[in-house]
Amino acid sequence: MRVGCPKEIKNNENRVGLTPGGARSLVAAGHEVLVESGAGERSGFTDAEYEAVGARIAPVARQVFEQAELIVKVKEPQPPELAALRPGQILFTYLHLAPDPLQTKALLEHEVTAIAYETIRDASGRLPLLTPMSEVAGRMAAHVGAFYLQQPNGGRGMLLGGVPGVPPAHVVVLGGGVVGLNAIKVAAGMGARVTVLDKSLPTLRYLDDIFGNRIETLWSNEAHVEQALVQADLVIGAVLIPGAAAPRLVQRRMLKDMKPGCVIVDVAVDQGGCVETTRPTTHADPVYFVDGVLHYAVANMPGALPRTSTLALTNATLPYAMQLAGRGVKDALLADPGFLAGLNTYRGKLTCAPAAESLGIPYTDPRTLL
Structure with a gap:
């Protein structure tokens, strides 16, 4: 051929x-x-x-x-x-x-x-050709979020891991799949406080087993999402329904209760985004603000690496x-x-x-x- x-x-x-x-x-x-x-x-x-x-x-x-x-x-x-x-x-x-x-x-x-x-899909039902780029994008998401949390870049001016005597940033990860797992690895490794939400209890048990008390897990529903967003400094959207549009877990009305200068990195943008205010951006023009919240929604994140x-x-x-x-x-x-x-x-x-x-x-x- x-x-x-x-x-x-x-x-x-x-x-x-x-x-x-x-x-x-x-x-x-x-x-x-x-x-x-x-x-x-x-x-x-x-x-x-x-x-x-x-x-x-x-x-x-x-x-x-x-x-x-x-x-x-x-x-x-x-x-x-x-x-x-x-x-x-x-x-x-x-x-x-x-x-x-x-x-x-x-x-x-x-x-x-x-x-x-x-x-x-492979024999186990996993997504073998999506996985490597999800690994890259998940790890990138924590780095990108840390970069945009810097005040000159539009963020709240917080160091992801904090320093002795100063609390770390709070990272909220929506979705505990491949993207979420890799985002957690990097964010927790940098010393951030990490909360992950997912609708799958087996996924939350798995994450709890491997990360222990280094992270918090919450079952994903509207009340828990709202609760987490109010506390978040960085939100990483890592939701995936294979082949379908991503569910809009973060609604526009929720942004008004978030901290000014907090950052959203919506990795789900390829499937429409899990944030209502997400619109695709590019590496040439990656961010925009809605209601004081910085949005990063580059649709080909791994293209930077x-x-x-x-x-x-x-x-x-x-x-x-x-x-x-x-x-x-x-x-x-x-x-x-x-x-x-x-x-x-x-x-x-x-x-x-x-x-x-x-x-x-x-x-x-x-x-x-x-």
Whole structure:
């Protein structure tokens, strides 16, 4: 199969969908790899490194989209990329369709076979292709929050861990999944007071077992969220319902009771955000204020750490890309129900049930189409 890797064009998206090592594996398996010139530069990979393992370099993205049967990317296709996609072409990337009706409509109209990293499941029901970027984003969230708590950056002027005689900042983490767990690791490691809320009691028990009295756990309901927000200096939104829009746990009315200059880092922004006042921002213009509360809602946080993020992502995505290239879409997906869960659009039909429900578009069971 001819596999294409274009340069990412989303604002400050510095990752690349395929490392030279990944290209080498595909070439060794008999596939042709076409990489847009400069695609890996911001992650520290040169064109020469791709050529050295047998990949071809395309001078412009148009050639990649025209020639490749399988497109491997990082972020959802931007408008020029959507226009370049053709019927039957396989797109393998993060999609996050639930809050994005325009992208969904374009993929359906172009009859793209779109497979989303974030809805693929493994045999245990986990999300193996979302996990590495959730780990990066969760750890970043605590660092970003600490940065914006500095008064020159708009925050309350608090050191996350405090100092002897001065209490630490209070970090509230909404959601105890992969993002939340990694945010807690860093925030607690920096000495912050940490409270985590989740609706899953087994998750809260697990977090209590591993962190002990270094954190507080609360079962998530509206009263407990309000109680935690009043005390918070930094709020990290780490809520995920795979494939669906994130629930709005923090409502606009709640902001008036929060401390002036407190910080919200909404990692759930990719799925619409778990804060009512969240709107996507970019690394070029990452923050804004609502009712005196600083909001950070960059939709591609790991793009700021492209070397780490690209290597971690390719570790997870390459085995699946090899299956697609080696077996084709139908055989690869039907052989693995978890992989099949990643199929979001096919032959003009929406095949991801949570996205269909969020968007109000009819759902089609992919097994009836393959």
